Amino acid sequence: MSSSGALRHTGGDAATGGNHTPGTDGPRGGRGRRRDVVTWVQRGGLSSVVFALPLLLIFGIFSWWPIVRSVIMSFQKTNLVGDPTWVGWRNFEYVLTDPDLPNAIGNTLYFALLALLFGYPIPLVTAVLMSSVRRRKGLYSVLAYLPVVVPPVVAVLLWKFFYDGAADGVFNTILGYVGLGPYAWLSSPSLAMPSLVLEATWAAAGGTVIIYLAALLSVPDELYDAAEVDGAGIWRRVWHVSMPQLRGVLLITFILQIIGTVQVFLEPYLFTGGGPAGATQTILLMIYDYAFGRSLGGNYGAATALSVMLAAFLAILSLVYFKLTSGWSKS
Amino acid sequence: MTGRHIPEGKRTTMTVTNPTGQRPDTGPAAGARGRAPGAAAPSGPARGARTASKRKASQLDGSTRGYVSAQDWRNPRVRMTIKTLHGILLVLLLVVGVGPMLLLAKYAITPTQDIIRTPLAIFPNGVRWANISEAWNDVKISRYFLNTIWLAAGSWFVQMLVATTGGYVLSVLRPAWGRIVNGLVIATLFVPSVVLLVPLYLTILNPPLIGTSLINNFFAVWLPSGASAFNVVLMTRFFDGLPREVFEAAKVDGASTFRLFWSVVLPMSKPILGVVSVFATIASWKDFLWPMLVLKDPTKQPLSVRLPAIASQTDLGVFLAALAISTLIPVVFFIAFQRLFLSGAGLGGAVKG
Numbered sequence: 001m002s003s004s005g006a007l008r009h010t011g012g013d014a015a016t017g018g019n020h021t022p023g024t025d026g027p028r029g030g031r032g033r034r035r036d037v038v039t040w041v042q043r044g045g046l047s048s049v050v051f052a053l054p055l056l057l058i059f060g061i062f063s064w065w066p067i068v069r070s071v072i073m074s075f076q077k078t079n080l081v082g083d084p085t086w087v088g089w090r091n092f093e094y095v096l097t098d099p100d101l102p103n104a105i106g107n108t109l110y111f112a113l114l115a116l117l118f119g120y121p122i123p124l125v126t127a128v129l130m131s132s133v134r135r136r137k138g139l140y141s142v143l144a145y146l147p148v149v150v151p152p153v154v155a156v157l158l159w160k161f162f163y164d165g166a167a168d169g170v171f172n173t174i175l176g177y178v179g180l181g182p183y184a185w186l187s188s189p190s191l192a193m194p195s196l197v198l199e200a201t202w203a204a205a206g207g208t209v210i211i212y213l214a215a216l217l218s219v220p221d222e223l224y225d226a227a228e229v230d231g232a233g234i235w236r237r238v239w240h241v242s243m244p245q246l247r248g249v250l251l252i253t254f255i256l257q258i259i260g261t262v263q264v265f266l267e268p269y270l271f272t273g274g275g276p277a278g279a280t281q282t283i284l285l286m287i288y289d290y291a292f293g294r295s296l297g298g299n300y301g302a303a304t305a306l307s308v309m310l311a312a313f314l315a316i317l318s319l320v321y322f323k324l325t326s327g328w329s330k331s
Numbered sequence: 332m333t334g335r336h337i338p339e340g341k342r343t344t345m346t347v348t349n350p351t352g353q354r355p356d357t358g359p360a361a362g363a364r365g366r367a368p369g370a371a372a373p374s375g376p377a378r379g380a381r382t383a384s385k386r387k388a389s390q391l392d393g394s395t396r397g398y399v400s401a402q403d404w405r406n407p408r409v410r411m412t413i414k415t416l417h418g419i420l421l422v423l424l425l426v427v428g429v430g431p432m433l434l435l436a437k438y439a440i441t442p443t444q445d446i447i448r449t450p451l452a453i454f455p456n457g458v459r460w461a462n463i464s465e466a467w468n469d470v471k472i473s474r475y476f477l478n479t480i481w482l483a484a485g486s487w488f489v490q491m492l493v494a495t496t497g498g499y500v501l502s503v504l505r506p507a508w509g510r511i512v513n514g515l516v517i518a519t520l521f522v523p524s525v526v527l528l529v530p531l532y533l534t535i536l537n538p539p540l541i542g543t544s545l546i547n548n549f550f551a552v553w554l555p556s557g558a559s560a561f562n563v564v565l566m567t568r569f570f571d572g573l574p575r576e577v578f579e580a581a582k583v584d585g586a587s588t589f590r591l592f593w594s595v596v597l598p599m600s601k602p603i604l605g606v607v608s609v610f611a612t613i614a615s616w617k618d619f620l621w622p623m624l625v626l627k628d629p630t631k632q633p634l635s636v637r638l639p640a641i642a643s644q645t646d647l648g649v650f651l652a653a654l655a656i657s658t659l660i661p662v663v664f665f666i667a668f669q670r671l672f673l674s675g676a677g678l679g680g681a682v683k684g
Contacts, residue, residue: 044504044588045506047504047588047589048500048504048506048509049506051497051499051500051504051592052496052500052506052512053496054493054496054497054557055493055496055497055500055512055516055563056512058489058493058554058555058557058558059493059515059516059519059558061534061538061539061554062531062534062554062555062557062558063519063527063555063558063560064515064519065530065534066526066527066530066531066534067519067522067526067527067530069530069533069534070526070527070529070530073529073530078533080536126420126424129416129417129420130420131397131398132397132398132399132413132417133417134404138669139421140420140421140424141669141673142665142666142669142673143421143424143425143428143429144424144428145665145669145672145673145676146428146429146432146665147427147428147431149613149661149662149664149665149672150432150658150661150662151616151617151634151635151657151658151661152617152619152635153617153619153634153635153636153639154635154638154654154657157638157639157642157654158431158435158651158654159431161647161651162431168447168448168449168450169450170434170450170451173450173451174451202431206428206676207676210673210676210677211676211677213677214677216397217397221396221397224396224397224400225396225400228400228402234398234399234403234409237398238398241398242398259523263525265525265620266619266620269620270639284525287525287528288528288620291528291529291532292532292624300529300533303528304526307523307525307526307528307529308526310523310525310526311522311523311525311526314523315521318521
């Protein structure tokens, strides 16, 4: 906001409202400031503030301040009755020496890895095939996206029923037709995590398919024409034209999927509650237990310390990833 | 200001979102009102990009060249192979995508004994419609259903209010401090939501200005939902693409700031209002952890929180009927507004990128 407005709207003589001057105010007296306020209001400064109020209030109270407060709280001991006290790095020490932490980190990474194995190639292949459908492409898209619109809680509860470990559970019945099983699914320490990942992939893959499909359909036809003139067959056109054009999208969905799956909460919480024998205990489940768990609970310092460390880890991971891949991405 | 000078690529995605499918170049020339934002495309390369993106938008159902050329399609062997692959894909999508939904619909009207003993048999002992009525009345799904709708409606309102007014300030009014606010909004996109969990919970326990706990109050869900940077970014980018000449003309005609917002900017932004509305409603319908934390009174809880809680004490058939009921609305919504959903999903990738 410029402080030197060449305005003839002087009028006033008393220096009131000097404090309301927004932005920079020059080293001038009250008269000048008064003039600034009038200028500012006339130029729509006030209505800008009024229109920005919902955003500033909502983001301030429910986003910006909680983010800052999270960092502050990770260095404090907070309980709901007294004032918080500063404890230095003690929350971090507490979390890092928690005997459950290595298991939770391992499980979380395992979940992320499995989710990549299941969830990265399948949508890509699906989208590549779908992009060559000539009629009823809309039908394919709707079918692929349908699981995404099912409420996640419903999906988990339904799959929990499918995963029934008895011989007449839904999946065991189906697998029984081809002579497999019965499997214990969620109550087996080795199968529990893959079961969660399978459901999570089912629930999320459709969104990725649509993203890839949109990217594939925006590949300029001229590139395919040129490749064909050069004698490239269909397979080589996919490999040497489509894939390089998708590179940017593929790089981003890769890191976004890792960021998303590392924060998995719903599946382990509702399917297994971390069991059996801690086989599906994840980092977010730990954060939840620290803060709101039935037995522990109320350890807000530890919860915020772990979530701040997780956020820092993800930020560093993304930075390193984008540094490493910036050379590969041509755009 | 980021996003003020939108790179061409971003503009293209903007036009793709236009779910009305209007063709701006030939659209009714009845003034700017109700027209797609692309209508006032400036001359030069931007126009070319827009036309290209128009073609792209229609590709979702039309046929294009793609990696299979017309010549390939004429080759019977290639044709057969690709058609077979498409057929397999369609069957797989039906089994994987629709299969579980069909099973759920079947269980909703199957007696519990049959569900447990023969989960895949087709009504061996008839149909039990009572599952649905018992779920609706006895398990009080009707109440939780109403709570869910009420929560979604309020969240929608708060998100729209914040996103439209915020986008208006950042894109149209453009005060000097706007760039700082914009930066702060975008910065929150990079903060994982789990960081907010505990401090936000304490804020709800002891909110500023109000002085009384918001636990068990719908505002505890409604207000935080408004802090969606994604919505604000979408809205700002869309407003950036609107023709500024129209704003200037409205100002010359003496329109106030509010009038400009309400009668010019909003009517021109129907496509993006639709996309953000869909996002807002669906996100609220899906939300689980946050409503569970702040709505502890069971009579206030939405379906997503209530369903896991009642799972163990409810008859299986009735419970699965309850699951089916809570799936119905989002699925019907999706089928009805599929274009909006799918363009929104594609856009989600574009913005995150």
